[in-house]
Amino acid sequence: MKVKGFLKDVGGASRITKARISAIDNASPVPVKVDPIHEVAYALHPGRIELVVTDIRPANSTCKTVRLQAADGRRLPLFRAGQYIVLDFQIGDSLVSRPYSISSAPLCTVGEDSFVEVTVRSGDGKLFVSDYVWNELKVGDHLSGIVGCGDFFYEPLRDAYHVVALAGGVGITPFASMAAEVAAGRLDIDLTIIYGAQRHDDIILWKELAPLEGEHVHFVHVISGEDPDWQGERGFITAELIKKYSHEDTTYFVCGPQPMYLHLYKEFDKLDLPARRVRFEVFGPVKDISQYEGYPQEAKGKTFALTVVRGIHEDVIPVRADESLAVALERAGIRIETGCRSGECGFCRSKVLSGHVYVSPVSDGRRAADKDFGYVHACAAYPLSDVKLKVPIL
Ligand SMILES: Cc1cc2nc3c(=O)[nH]c(=O)nc-3n(C[C@H](O)[C@H](O)[C@H](O)COP(=O)(O)OP(=O)(O)OC[C@H]3O[C@@H](n4cnc5c(N)ncnc54)[C@H](O)[C@@H]3O)c2cc1C
Ligand code: FES
Structure with a gap:
């Protein structure tokens, strides 16, 4: 901003003050019920x-x-x-x-x-x-x-017009939302949902989804269990099956249980696609942290003391080796902000002041600087000793 000189600036400020006073004096006495800025x-x-x-x-x-x-x-x-x-x-x-x-x-x-x-x-x-x-x-x-x-949504600047969504179990839920949006003409994509289930009556939300099938929403059910009446695709979702329902340029979204991801990582490897074309939703906490590489097995079954620092306040609570620091806080009724619970979003970012933790290698979404300065994502960090943790005050 240009400084015009002391007297001109003081004169300008006093003119603004007078204008404000006059605006307040002349304002309607009826209270403002709608505040567009607040609404936005x-x-x-x-x-x-x-x-x-x-x-x-x-x-x-x-x-x-x-x-x-x-x-x-x-x-x-x-x-x-x-x-x-x-x-x-x-x-x-x-x-x-x-x-x-x-x-x-x-x-x-x-x-x-x-x-x-x-x-x-x-x-x-x-x-x-x-x-x-x-x-x-x-x-x-x-x-x-x-x-x-979360960022598991279609973005036209990044994703292809043809979308193949691969779902297992309750992983159908984000695609149910997308399918309804496409069917209503509010999301301009061609969506094929390939849904793996044991039996056709395991299909979740089918009553809501079936009427959405149309020009731009397609469903392919793949049944892996015993289901004698089933006429459609059978077995597991394989690279060949994915290819069968793909176009030349397709974006893939995947949502389902962790075992399905482990299977699909291998199937996608066979398709040799650009990394930007395949998007996996986060899958939440890992089932058994002790099975990951480098986890010190001697920590298994132990319980440690977690000193929780919030400003000048400190609490000491127990934390089990097989549970994340976030779960220990929640068990003790101490509020910690969490979002993805998969190490990705950073909502639960906290600082380890002392002690040792094991960070889940499949859920380590920390920035490089955070790693250097002792920050962890509490949802993906597991204690290996007594730990002192500084958490945000909520
Ligand atoms: C992005 C995303 C989307 C998801 N969408 C869906 C969806 O659409 N539908 C759906 O059903 N699920 C969904 N989930 C999974 C969902 O978030 C939960 O994991 C699921 O409901 C199971 O939660 P749970 O606590 O019952 O069991 P778990 O996830 O198995 O959690 C049990 C955890 O609670 C801890 N615990 C046990 N007792 C206590 C206690 N007393 N106090 C505090 N902690 C305790 C355990 O140690 C364990 O860590 C989604 C997950 C993610 C990451
Ligand atoms: S809740 Fe998302 S990183 Fe911990």
């Missing part, structure tokens, strides 16, 4: 919002779809088809978060009845949050959540 900021960067469960219904015999709306009745923020929501749950003394791909289309957030839906697989009595969602969550419950996380 909320739509783009809403942060954590209060949600209420307005519907729960079966998606098939193993999954339930949960509808969420803003507790204050506002329109939900924008997101891109394929992104996930992070939901917070208070379960007993634990304060935990989990990511869920949004199974409804972005178009469902438009209008009065603005909502998002997630489709959650049953935990069969073995999983902590899934079981809570299945057995205890009910219509009218309040949850907080962050809508629209």
